[in-house]
Amino acid sequence: MWNDEERFNGFVEEGTKGSFMNTTKSKLYLLAIILSFSAIFISCKKDDSPEIPESPGPIITAVGTPTGDITNALVDPSGGTLNSADGKLSITIPAGALSSATNISIHTITNMAPPGLGFGYRLQPEGTTFLIPVQLTFHYDNQLLQQTPEDFLWIVTQAADRSWNAMLQSALDTNANTVTVTTTHFSDWVLGKFIDFTLTPSSSAVPTGNSVQLSVIALGLWVRFSDLAPLIPLSLLGNDDDLTPMTPFGSEWQKFKVKQWTMNGVVAPVSNSQGSLNAFVSGAIYIAPNQIPANNPVAVSVQLDCRNTLGGSLTYYLTSNITVVGDEEYLLVRIDGQEYSYLNDGSTGFFCQLSLSGQLQIIAEMGQGGTQYNVFGLGFDNPSVTTIILNGPTGDNSNLVFFPDAFSSYTMNYEQRTIEADSSCTRIDRYGSATATLTEYSSPGTIARGFFSGTLYEDNSILSSNCNMPIAHSIEGEFVLMVAPE
Secondary structure, eight states: TTTTTHHHHHHIITTTTTSSSOOOOOOOEEEEOOSSSOOOOOOOOOOOOOOOOOOOOOOOOOOOEEEEEEEEEOOOOEEEEEEOTTTTTTEOOOOTTTOOEEEEEEEEEESSSSEEEEEEEEEEEEOEEEEEEEEEEOOOHHHHHHHGGGEEEEEEOOOTTSBBBTTOOEEEETTTTEEEEEEOOOOOEEEEEHHHHHHHEEEEEEEEOOOOEEEEEOOOOOSSSSSSEEEEEOOBBBBEEEOOOOOOTTTOEEEEEEEEEEETTEEEEETTTTTTEETTTTTTEEEESSOOOOSSSSEEEEEEEEEEESSSSEEEEEEEEEEEEEESSEEEEETTTEEEEEOSSSEEEEEEEEESEEEEEEEEEEEEEEEEEEEEEEEEEESSSSEOOOOGGGGOOEEEEEEEESSEEESEEEEEEOOOSSSSSEEEEEEEEEEEEEEOOOOOSSSEEEEEEEEEEEEEHHHHHOOOEEEEEEEEEEEEEEEEEE
């Protein structure tokens, strides 16, 4: 697909518009249980008294970055209500909470909580202490949940030392689709989930005849008393397939059990033309067949059964999509978790070269019937085995772009827009963050191997005219590509 030099040059010059190639010891312990391939789920028998290991310290992350969406209101001692710009957070301030009129604001920020859902919110004036607790209500929908069971929802907040704390009194209302807490202070607040499961890798590319190890990873908790407790990571090992207890205040979930593994719906162990899958509790090994299977990618899934003290149960599934490739070269791109595989198989293709200016350029696309879509571009100067910060026009012309179709573009450059008190729109040019890492590279004619991740922004005239922020999309991927000889 990339033999057409005019098409390649046109994409570089026109499709990218010239920029491409251009935290008292707590009475409560919250334990993050990291389960690797050889570390499997915890077992706590009814007569056992679990030993609480020494805490290694709270989870600390960077603070969220403002997205530009701000709402504010002057609230006097009689109280009032304020909603975030996206309607996902409401603040209710009761009469008597403030001693004087105060300008209250909600700034939308990136969600840095482990693990969080949707945006985070910075409530200001930060550090404000209320005489009477105020109520924070998070609103959710299916899109925000992303298949997370509602029973897993709670609210967390980030302290001044950047440590994350869990609000155990989070009140869930599944009829109103809300989660509510009360607080006497302002800081950064996020809707999250008290337990999170992932199957890693969530997707991968495996050459024919090769294998990949899969494992269930869980972020869980063990709650004792307090209403507010630091998120504390801890690695624990066990010897069967139960994780217990899992009981935040107000929740009765106690046990999560790995039920079974499947490959394209067939229970493991299984071996057929799609490959083979052998599983042992929280881990599994998939071996690709010696030729590319008819159904590609291959879906490897794990079923988790969840039980509670009230007799209720639910089933939770995790799936990893494994693309079997016929040779060493491939490119995988994930946009908001959706995977795109480029394999040079006639309907997808890629091109990797070192330009005359010394920039490593990776271009890929999908196409059918002359229509090109899901076009991807990555370029950075002076490639070497290191991590490169893609800083675009502020530096060396490095860039990362994605075009879903002929009418949409996801780019690193975007406008931060803020509606001022006089209804005017303040616009500031910004550039998204992204990195690319080369784990193998020497020169043209050799293999370039690496991965990338970052945030791209989708914009349009409607968002701009309404002074709304562009839509942020996460992008990540990996590649093994032969760099075209000079």
